[in-house]
Amino acid sequence: MIKNIQESKYFLKGELSSSLLGRDIKVLIRKDVDIEYANLCADSFDAMPDSLLDKLCECSVEYCKSFCIYSDSEPIDVGRGREVLGYITPMALCIQRPLDSAVPAYSVEFDCVWEEDNGMEWSVRDNQALYVGPFINIGAQKDLDFYKTCSPNYALGIEYL
Numbered sequence: 001m002i003k004n005i006q007e008s009k010y011f012l013k014g015e016l017s018s019s020l021l022g023r024d025i026k027v028l029i030r031k032d033v034d035i036e037y038a039n040l041c042a043d044s045f046d047a048m049p050d051s052l053l054d055k056l057c058e059c060s061v062e063y064c065k066s067f068c069i070y071s072d073s074e075p076i077d078v079g080r081g082r083e084v085l086g087y088i089t090p091m092a093l094c095i096q097r098p099l100d101s102a103v104p105a106y107s108v109e110f111d112c113v114w115e116e117d118n119g120m121e122w123s124v125r126d127n128q129a130l131y132v133g134p135f136i137n138i139g140a141q142k143d144l145d146f147y148k149t150c151s152p153n154y155a156l157g158i159e160y161l
Contacts, residue, residue: 002027002042005035016042016093020053021085025108026092033097041095044104049127053082056122059132059154060084064114066152067134070160076114088112088120096139105140107131122155123147129155 005014012029029038061084068075078087088110095106105125112120115134123131123140130147131138132154138147147153152160 002029002035002039005029007031012038014038016046018046018090020046020048021090023090025090027095028092029095030097033095034101037098037101038095041104041106042093044127045093045106045108045124048124052124052127052129055129055155056124056132057082057084059129060088060112060120060122062159063120063132063152063154064112066154066159067114073114078113087114091119094137094139096141099141107137107139109135109137131155 002014002016005012010031012031014027014029016025016027018025027038027042058081061078061080064076064078064084078084091109091111093106093108098105103126107121107123110120118134121131121133121135121138123138125140130140131150133150133152138150148156151158
């Protein structure tokens with residue numbers, strides 16, 4: 001459940017006490033989004049299936065490895081699987097206007113140790129990973145074919161071109 005909701009110029013801002021990640025996370029909600037839908041998305045994020053969290057973490061590890069090679073950076077060992085959670089910090093759960101108000105869709109913005117300029121984004125719709133890569137505010141409300149054109153997109157196995 002989203003708490004402490006306040007209106008800003010462009011968004012509603014709130015907070016989610018996430019049991020999934022064991023911390024409070026800022027929630028950004030477009031003003032044209034119903035609070036009931038926003039709570040559906042927040043609850044979906046917090047009740048994420050283990051298999052989805054595992055996939056997102058594995059994709060994050062691959063993103064780290066690939067980014068370090070692509071940017072000629074010193075390799076960073078973020079471990080395997082969920083160990084990567086120790087190297088990323090959730091900055092915001094972002095909720096946009098839904099394609100279908102019965103289907104939870106959200107993206108999460110992270111700071112991460114390997115990509116300090118842009119961070120990382122996870123986009124999820126209906127418990128399906130759509131996008132893992134640099135944060136570009138891609139969201140989770142686009143046509144599925146759109147995510148196939150994103151480079152990189154580790155959720156779909158697309159590396160830097």
